[in-house]
Amino acid sequence: MGSMPTPRPVVLVSALALSLLGPCASALIVPMSGWVPVNGNANVWTDTSGACLLREERSEQAFPVLASQEEALAFAAKLRVQLSKSMGPVISQPVDRAGFWAVLAAYDYKKEDATYKVSQLYINDAGTLRTVTGSSADGEKGACVNAMREFIRYLAD
Template sequence: MSARTPLAILMTAAALGISPVQALIVPMPGWTPVAGNANEWVDDAGACLLREEKHGQAFPTFKTQDQARSFALKLQSKLSARKVREVVTQPVDRAGAWSILASYSYEESGVTYRISQLYLSDSGILRTVTGSSAEFEGSPCVNAMREFLRYLAD
């Protein structure tokens, strides 16, 4: 699988008005920036891709899990209305503030991709960290990427 394939799926996020701003730190061995861009990282096999993006829209800081859960349910509903399937959202704790982790499937050119997307408040502005891989990709990068998004990305 080429690095362009997972990259294509991340275009879904681009359609939401995303523009790269800051550099993502990916602590996984074998991952490198795509074309020197520290906002996009690909594993050494080209099977998984991570992208950090900052949106120009406001995004609240959730102080409680209940606030985050309420927003997660609204996000799940909005994502489900788009060209994505199997949408699941959940609040995740990030150093005392709550963020939202979404997971969904997306199909493009006959290939289904699994997306994990972390929604963070960066000084009141929406920032996302998105990971993608083909649906049945068996590379070790898949679990490493999902664990990074679930527990470490911030």
Template sequence: MRADFCLPRPPLAVLALAALLAAPAQALVVPLGGWTPVNGNANVWTDSAGACLLREERYGQAFPALGSQEEAQAFALRLQASLGKSGVREIVTQPVERAGTWAVLAAYTHEEGGVAYRISQLFLSDAGLLRTVTGSSALHEASACVNDMRDFIRYLAN
């Protein structure tokens, strides 16, 4: 199964929630062997087999830095409720620390064109604006890229 599908954008309710909640971030660097930008776009990356896709998006939406684990947990719970209303399923959210500030990691299943995809999405503050790093693969994809991609989002993306 190729990952040349369109990754879902955060639902409008999620973006509105982010407005209610700053450390500058660098451009996305994908330190995974064999991954390349899609069509020369350094914001969208795929593995050599095309089974996994990573996308970085920056929004003009205000998203102040989450200064504590408690703030991140509160946002994670609101995000989980908002995602639940958007039609995705199997939603898990959690705070993750990034160099002294906090981000929120969401994982969920999204269906598009009759195919289920497992999404991992990191919500970060970039100079007070929302930035996401999103990874996607088919729900039951067993390629090595899946765990590498999820580990990158969970532990390294910033």
């Protein structure tokens, strides 16, 4: 019997963000060596092995500046409740972005027989919602996984 192929990562946007997507104004800059745009789309990036995927999406929906940790904590709690309805358990937390706050969510996404680990940053972009989402197959141990998560947690803005 042949072995099953390793599932490629799927980047999903939460049900909340999916309904909010609008046209992209500029492209995500991914500072990780070897990462390339997928099919020339500078809003979707993958590492050289194809084990990790990053996607940036912009919405036309108003999204407030989270000016304090308290505001970010309140939004994180609401986001956790909303995402948990469709994604199962969700972890969300505020992240500091030099003068304002964003919210980071992490959850598992199941599709057919595969499970993906998803990290998603919710951020204000000139008054509208922008998300940066990273995913990899559950159990993926490649170097891209930690690099991608650190980029989303500390650098994406």
